[in-house]
Amino acid sequence: MLLPLDIQFFSDKTLYELKQAMATIGQQLKKVEGELSAKAIDPSASIEDIQAQQKSKEDLQARFNVIKQQHDELEAEQKAKFAQQQAMKQATIGHIEDPQQKVIAAKAELYRNTIRKQPISEEAMALLDDSTTGGNKFLPKTVSTQIITEPKAKNPLRGHSMHTQITNLEIPKLTYVLDDDDFIEDGATAKELKLTGDTVQFGRHKFKVKAEVSETVVNGTDVALVQSVDGALESGVAAKERKVAFATSPKAGEEHMSFYRTATATLPEIAKVQGATLFDAVTNAIADLHEDYRENAKVFMRFTDYLSIIKDLANGSATLFTAPPEQIIGKSVVFTDAAVKPVVGDFNYSHFNYDLNALYDTDKNISTGMHQFVVTAWFDHQIKLASAFRIAEVTPTP
Structure with a gap:
């Protein structure tokens, strides 16, 4: 017979430990049953041995x-508790009237339950997976944040380049065609279309993003999480x-994504325009664009390069330092340290596309105790027409 201490010992165990104990004792019980059967049919075995084996089986059973x-x-207690939590979660989401707050609550459940290896409620998944919001819509979209953390990285191309989320996207390079083969007035564009074709096919290039989350944030408010x-x-x-678009040494397979790419047999590089000064190079690059691209052209450049232009033009005067950049350059200017050489062009021909599918996974950093929420996504950046852009370079000194 088991002592009360034994019963208390087992009741203090976790469900996992109880499962392990059941498996272990079950194996012992099976072994003893086999030995008991063997002794029962063995004429040389004494009745005392058989009784001892029978007692051992009864104790194990x-x-x-x-x-x-x-x-x-x-197990029943934990199932009931989990069902109650799920019911409360669904009831909470169901009673929220603000659609935006509903999505926040559903996202918070997705993050928490993914980190804790728990299933997501049907109501939360319905909110995150419908065709209008999408469970991974946050990937190509920037939203405001109020939580105080480290400065967020930004992609200056957002709002200038195109962003879509369509699987196996294929689009024409030009938005219109004429029945006359000679309707393209820009010779560079005509040559490029002849070389690369008149459509763009977007590929799938995998990358991972990890968000580290502390236990206090996981247990905090939905909004903070x-x-x-x-x-x-x-x-x-x-x-x-930003990294792939302005990479000076692109990774293998990502060469086509960079404005600074080098030409290959099927991939034209972006033409370089030079000038005696950086100001001359930028303005010459703008002027070198065909009028179809020049009208909507913008300049992406480093702020330090812009200051150098102002210092050269100001000649000791402070007036130019207060003037808007577009008054100095002649076109809208977007500053980014990634543009090691100014990129000039119509950025409607820069296009990022994301695959609809994204994979979620979690891990825990044992050293720091931080949870890692990991998203694996697929995207592609296509420069639809290289002829719509120019790279500004200062003429090398002889």
């Missing part, structure tokens, strides 16, 4: 029954976009 009872009770995770993931995606 009693012990197994106690553990199983504790296991079943604890969603803003923290969304902000980190959006920063990672924006940083990836």
Whole structure:
């Protein structure tokens, strides 16, 4: 017979430990049953041996029954508790009237339950997976954040380049055609279309973004959790976009994404326009664009380069330092340190596309105790027409 101490010992165990104990004692019980059968049919075995083996089996069976009872009770208790939590969560989301708050609550459940390896409620998934919001819409979208964290990375191309989220996207390079083959007045564009074709096919290039979340944030408010995770993931995606678009040494397979790419047999490079000074190079690059692209052209350049232009033009006067950049350059200027050489062009021909699918996963950093919420996504950046852009370079000194 088991002592009360034994029963208390088993009741203090976790569900996992009880399962392990059941498996262990179950194996012992099976072994003893086999030995008992062997002794029962062995004429040389004494009745005392058989009785001892029978007593051993009864003790193990009693012990197994106690553990199983504790296991079943604890399992039922945990299932009931989880069902109650899910019901409360669904009731909470269901009673929220503000659609935006509903999405925040659903996202918070997604993040928390993914980190805790728990299933997501049907109501939350319905909010995150419908065709209008999408469970991964946050990937190509920047939202405001109020939580105080480190400065978020930004992609200056947002709002200038195109962003879509369409699987296997294929689009024409030009938005209109004429029945006359000679309707394209820009010779560079005509040559490029002849070389690369008149459509753009977007590929799938995988990358991962990790958001580190502390236990206090996970257990905090829905708004703080969603803003923290969304902000980190959006920063990672924006940083990836900026990195591939302005990479001077692109990774293998990502060469076509960079404005600074080098020409290949099927990939034209962006033409370089030079000038005696950086101001001359930028204005010459603007002028070198065909009028179809020049009208909507913008200049992406480093702020330090712009200051150098102002210092050269100001000649000791402070007037130009207060003038808007577009008055100095002649076109809208977007500052980014990633543009090691100014890029001039119509950025409607720069296009980021994301695959609709995204994979979620979590891990825990044992060293720091931080949870990592990981998203694996697929995207592509296509410069639809290289002839719509120019790179400004200062003429090398002889």
